[in-house]
Amino acid sequence: MKKIMLMAVVLLSSVAASAQHAVGSFTLQPKVGMNVANLTELDNADSRIGLAAGAELEYQVSDIFSLSGGAIYSMQGSKYDRTILKQNIKTTTKLDYINVPIMANVYVVKGLAVKLGIQPGFNVNSKQTFSGKTVIGDVDEKAELDAKSVDFSIPVGLSYEYNNVVLDARYNWGLTKVFDGSDAKNSVFQITLGYKFDL
Numbered sequence: 001m002k003k004i005m006l007m008a009v010v011l012l013s014s015v016a017a018s019a020q021h022a023v024g025s026f027t028l029q030p031k032v033g034m035n036v037a038n039l040t041e042l043d044n045a046d047s048r049i050g051l052a053a054g055a056e057l058e059y060q061v062s063d064i065f066s067l068s069g070g071a072i073y074s075m076q077g078s079k080y081d082r083t084i085l086k087q088n089i090k091t092t093t094k095l096d097y098i099n100v101p102i103m104a105n106v107y108v109v110k111g112l113a114v115k116l117g118i119q120p121g122f123n124v125n126s127k128q129t130f131s132g133k134t135v136i137g138d139v140d141e142k143a144e145l146d147a148k149s150v151d152f153s154i155p156v157g158l159s160y161e162y163n164n165v166v167l168d169a170r171y172n173w174g175l176t177k178v179f180d181g182s183d184a185k186n187s188v189f190q191i192t193l194g195y196k197f198d199l
Helices: 002-016
Strands: 026-039 045-060 065-084 087-099 102-109 112-134 137-144 150-162 165-177 185-195
Touching: 026 087, 026 165, 045 087, 045 185, 065 185, 112 165, 150 185
Parallel strands: 026 065
Antiparallel strands: 026 045, 026 185, 045 065, 065 087, 065 102, 087 112, 102 112, 112 137, 112 150, 150 165, 165 185
16 A cells, blocks of 8 residues: 555656646747648548648646647648549638637646647638649639638647647647538648747
């Protein structure tokens, strides 16, 4: 029993020392990276690779727990090929958002955090492009899409911090339909590299 108690104390001590920043402190983290995005409910859809860039503010609540909020420009959507009159047309759906992730972060070991939160996103661009070669000539067209102005998702992920440099990987699980009359939702894998500044 004494050995178990001693092991528990050692474990709790190591967990308590896992935070990178002092309790009660704020940090600002500019970050940049990429998305591997797609839309659910689309047959044969390929991912759209896009930019993710912005900043997050984090408050260290305790040694192992923090809260963060940010604003991330996020290029999302999908790509897919479809055949029209026996001609292969490449279609790219471009959906760009300003996402606002609000995250709870638990530091399980020094520098390593598990993240979970809620993320509203505000659509700033929604277009569809068509390209390909047909019997009547090359296709290069754009069309406006009527995407919903607000999107909600659940971000879940991991981050690792070393010397204030943060590698963050998360999945944004879309909760709301992107278009009226369609069941398609956003599905986004995101990886970013950032740097934390103490405020």
